Amino acid sequence: MGGIFSILGTASRALAVNQNGLAVVSHNTANVNTPGYTRQRQVTAAGAPIQDPRGAIGTGVEQTSIDRVSDELLFRQLVSEGSRGAALDVEVGALAHIEDVLNEQSGNGLAADLSALFDGFDDLTSASVPGAPVEREAVRGAAETLIGTLHRIDERLRTIQSDADAAVVVAVDEINALADRIAALNLDIVRAEVTAPANDLRDTRDQLVRELSKKVGITSFEQETGSLTVMISGGLTLVENGSSRNLVAEADPTHPFDPRFSRVLFDDGAGRRDVTATLREGELGGQLRVRDEIVADAIRDVDAIAFTLADQINVVHAAGIGLDGTVGNFFASPATVEDAARDLALDPSITASADAIAAGTTFDPGDNRNALALAALRDTSTPLFVPGDPPGPATGPDRTLLDQIAVSTARIGTEARAASGAQQAQHQLLNELENRRDAMSGVSLDEEMIDLIRLEAAYQANARVISTVDGLLDNVLALL
Amino acid sequence: MTRITTAMSLRTAIFNINAQRERLATTEEQVASGLRINRPSDDPSGAAQAARLRAEDAAVNQYQRNVDAGSARLVTIEGALDDSLDLIQRARELAVQGATDTQDAASREILAIEVESLYEQLLSMANQRHSGSYVFGGTRSSTPPFSSGGSFGSGTPPMVTFLGDSTELDVSIGSGSRVTTTLDGRRVFMGDADGDGSPEAGRADVFQVLGDLWSGLMADDRDAVAQSIDRLDAVELQLELELTRVGAYSGRLERAGAQLRDEDVDLTARLSGVEDADTVEVISRLAEQQATLEASLRVASRLLGPSLVDFLG
Numbered sequence: 001m002g003g004i005f006s007i008l009g010t011a012s013r014a015l016a017v018n019q020n021g022l023a024v025v026s027h028n029t030a031n032v033n034t035p036g037y038t039r040q041r042q043v044t045a046a047g048a049p050i051q052d053p054r055g056a057i058g059t060g061v062e063q064t065s066i067d068r069v070s071d072e073l074l075f076r077q078l079v080s081e082g083s084r085g086a087a088l089d090v091e092v093g094a095l096a097h098i099e100d101v102l103n104e105q106s107g108n109g110l111a112a113d114l115s116a117l118f119d120g121f122d123d124l125t126s127a128s129v130p131g132a133p134v135e136r137e138a139v140r141g142a143a144e145t146l147i148g149t150l151h152r153i154d155e156r157l158r159t160i161q162s163d164a165d166a167a168v169v170v171a172v173d174e175i176n177a178l179a180d181r182i183a184a185l186n187l188d189i190v191r192a193e194v195t196a197p198a199n200d201l202r203d204t205r206d207q208l209v210r211e212l213s214k215k216v217g218i219t220s221f222e223q224e225t226g227s228l229t230v231m232i233s234g235g236l237t238l239v240e241n242g243s244s245r246n247l248v249a250e251a252d253p254t255h256p257f258d259p260r261f262s263r264v265l266f267d268d269g270a271g272r273r274d275v276t277a278t279l280r281e282g283e284l285g286g287q288l289r290v291r292d293e294i295v296a297d298a299i300r301d302v303d304a305i306a307f308t309l310a311d312q313i314n315v316v317h318a319a320g321i322g323l324d325g326t327v328g329n330f331f332a333s334p335a336t337v338e339d340a341a342r343d344l345a346l347d348p349s350i351t352a353s354a355d356a357i358a359a360g361t362t363f364d365p366g367d368n369r370n371a372l373a374l375a376a377l378r379d380t381s382t383p384l385f386v387p388g389d390p391p392g393p394a395t396g397p398d399r400t401l402l403d404q405i406a407v408s409t410a411r412i413g414t415e416a417r418a419a420s421g422a423q424q425a426q427h428q429l430l431n432e433l434e435n436r437r438d439a440m441s442g443v444s445l446d447e448e449m450i451d452l453i454r455l456e457a458a459y460q461a462n463a464r465v466i467s468t469v470d471g472l473l474d475n476v477l478a479l480l
Numbered sequence: 481m482t483r484i485t486t487a488m489s490l491r492t493a494i495f496n497i498n499a500q501r502e503r504l505a506t507t508e509e510q511v512a513s514g515l516r517i518n519r520p521s522d523d524p525s526g527a528a529q530a531a532r533l534r535a536e537d538a539a540v541n542q543y544q545r546n547v548d549a550g551s552a553r554l555v556t557i558e559g560a561l562d563d564s565l566d567l568i569q570r571a572r573e574l575a576v577q578g579a580t581d582t583q584d585a586a587s588r589e590i591l592a593i594e595v596e597s598l599y600e601q602l603l604s605m606a607n608q609r610h611s612g613s614y615v616f617g618g619t620r621s622s623t624p625p626f627s628s629g630g631s632f633g634s635g636t637p638p639m640v641t642f643l644g645d646s647t648e649l650d651v652s653i654g655s656g657s658r659v660t661t662t663l664d665g666r667r668v669f670m671g672d673a674d675g676d677g678s679p680e681a682g683r684a685d686v687f688q689v690l691g692d693l694w695s696g697l698m699a700d701d702r703d704a705v706a707q708s709i710d711r712l713d714a715v716e717l718q719l720e721l722e723l724t725r726v727g728a729y730s731g732r733l734e735r736a737g738a739q740l741r742d743e744d745v746d747l748t749a750r751l752s753g754v755e756d757a758d759t760v761e762v763i764s765r766l767a768e769q770q771a772t773l774e775a776s777l778r779v780a781s782r783l784l785g786p787s788l789v790d791f792l793g
Contacts, residue, residue: 032486032487033487095521096519096521099519099520099521100519102520103519103520104520104527104531104534105515105517105518105519105520105527105530105755107534111531111534111535112534112538115534115535115538115539115542116538118539118542119538119541119542119545122542122543122545122546122651122652123542123545125546125649125650125651125652126545126546126549126550126553126651126661127549128549128552128553128610128611128612128613129611129612129613130612130613130614130621130622131621131622360619362619362645364618364619364620364621364645365619365620365621365622366613366614366617366618366619366620366621366622366645366649367619367645367647367649368619368649368650368651369619369647369649369650372650372651372652372658375652376652376655376656378539378655379539379655379656402531402532402535403532403535405531406527406528406531406532406535407528409520409527409528409531410520410524410525410527410528410531411524412520412521413519413520413521413522413523413524413527413528414520414521414524416519416520416521417521417522417524420521427495428495431491431492431495434488434491435488435491435492438483438485438487438488438491439482439483439484439485439488440483442483442485442486442487442488443485443486443487444483444484444485444486445486445787445788445789446787446788447483449787449788449789449792450788453792
């Protein structure tokens with residue numbers, strides 16, 4: 001049979017447990033707006049009874065632990081979908097930029113400038129003043145405008161590309177810093193959990209893992225010690241226990257666009273290996289895809305148009321004769337499809353004199369036969385030169401140049417539309433997952449308030465027990 | 481039952497408000513620009529179609545300019561041929577007068593003086609220019625195609641030689657379709673289409689015929705003058721044939737011009753159909769989206785309101 005003092009003991013433990021409960025409520029309430037906070041829950045159990053043949057007497061309440069209400073599966077989904085979402089965000093942003101650069105909807109742009117050049121050749125055919133001095137200048141002017149537009153488009157695309165490259169370097173630094181912090185937290189958690197679950201440290205670590213997942217695609221699993229192992233795509237271990245490996249961004253001399261562009265290496269301590277191609281997700285994956293695929297394709301498209309344009313016009317132009325007797329090219333012949341847009345320029349003979357424009361098949365001032373042939377290129381479909389074609393024949397699709405511009409623009413438009421559709425769906429999904437996480441782990445103020453009332457009542461009741469015991473003791477003491 | 485936590489309702493509200501703002505921004509852009517397609521991703525195939533229509537329209541406008549330039553040139557040529565015909569008809573009248581028995585050497589010489597003037601005028605017609613271009617000179621448009629050596633003063637008519645080029649210049653009036661807008665001066669005035677230096681059968685060198693008429697009148701040779709009448713008839717026919725040709729070219733240009741105007745209207749309408757926003761629809765959509773956004777904002781402001789805290793003493 002328990003003594004009167006053991007009742008006091010039970011009541012005072014109960015006060016302490018309820019006070020702890022209030023502390024948990026207050027912690028939860030305080031963190032209602034903290035991102036990544038996981039609500040905590042006090043777990044209590046009845047104390048071990050004192051065994052007595054006439055009946056076991058309970059010893060009150062015990063706090064067994066303070067738990068974190070989380071769902072590891074949900075967390076993993078958030079991590080992997082977050083990676084995908086971050087990559088899409090980057091891609092959608094870049095595609096919107098590219099669309100701006102190639103937008104023809106205002107009626108200005110590459111197609112309009114190319115039309116103007118063909119208009120110039122047509123005006124040359126119907127010029128009435130012998131030698132058509134004004135029309136020749138107009139053709140040269142239209143060609144210069146077209147070249148300027150191609151240069152500007154190329155330059156703006158390359159700016160988007162080098163911005164993506166700069167972002168790759170930044171992302172690598174951020175990934176390394178995050179990996180280091182996760183490794184340090186691993187140590188802290190393992191150390192702390194010798195005694196009790198390190199709820200708040202785990203929240204911090206989860207938050208860092210989610211941040212890391214936005215930078216690069218990762219998979220993670222927890223070991224029995226509580227330490228988290230993080231691997232990047234390709235199964236390479238980035239963080240294990242207290243140690244982390246680094247990604248290294250270094251100039252890639254074999255990059256087809258710019259030898260200063262970075263490749264990403266994984267440094268496992270013993271050596272480095274190139275993982276650029278395996279990185280598809282997170283900001284890093286997104287930026288790499290923007291740099292090496294999305295913008296690269298757009299630049300190649302413009303290059304193909306510039307090269308084919310120069311080739312088409314040069315072939316016809318060289319068949320004619322300029323007013324000054326010159327036979328030659330209209331554009332300086334680009335050597336390869338690669339960089340054709342950046343390097344496109346007028347042939348030096350045309351720059352020197354507009355009279356070198358081969359309007360005729362003779363150098364007679366009224367001869368318009370070659371100008372007719374040049375103007376007819378407007379509707380002439382020829383195979384497009386694609387990268388790698390020269391010196392061989394063109395192997396691209398057979399279209400007019402104006403059509404090709406429309407097709408290229410539509411391709412970017414389709415890609416942008418698909419990416420932004422995927423992005424919207426991804427945001428919806430992430431929102432849904434966040435809600436599910438919140439439903440499980442988020443703080444509900446209503447719930448906390450109810451707990452507050454519940455714990456307050458329990459505290460008051462236990463205090464009443466103490467004052468009752470106090471009364472009992474007074475009675476006993478009065479007997480003395 | 482799902483726990484609805486404080487952050488959840490706010491997140492959902494923010495997500496929805498953002499989505500609505502984005503839709504509203506798109507609609508506002510459509511109202512401002514009047515276009516349904518403001519960037520290729522708004523409707524990739526529509527944007528490609530619009531690009532093609534714009535390129536086609538640019539070409540049609542250019543073809544219209546070509547037609548105008550070609551027509552202007554043909555008007556000049558037609559005028560020159562008309563005037564030349566008048567000159568030839570006058571020469572025929574003079575030849576008929578000169579061939580009558582009542583004329584004597586003195587009166588024939590007076591007629592010859594008028595023929596001289598007709599000859600000079602005809603030469604100037606053959607060297608007719610259109611904004612500085614010699615229209616009968618083919619590609620050699622900057623130099624007079626017909627040059628006369630010698631003068632009537634020397635006792636023999638001057639020799640006219642053709643220095644031009646016999647190419648006829650085309651303009652383009654559509655994809656792959658061209659119309660000729662000059663005539664080969666050598667064929668028109670010298671009857672020599674193949675360039676062998678002498679007129680084809682049934683054709684005549686106009687200057688030669690006038691020169692011979694002048695010589696006949698000066699020599700008081702009634703028979704020679706009479707012979708000129710038939711040759712002048714042939715010349716008249718020759719010029720009329722060329723006029724018919726010019727008429728045919730002008731007709732083609734005129735029809736092409738009308739067709740291009742129709743095409744321009746049609747292309748503009750189609751372009752508008754592809755890329756223009758339906759104003760009524762867009763504006764009512766704008767109003768609807770604004771109302772929805774307002775409602776969402778009102779709801780969100782209430783979300784922040786009630787919680788159990790409000791009701792605890």
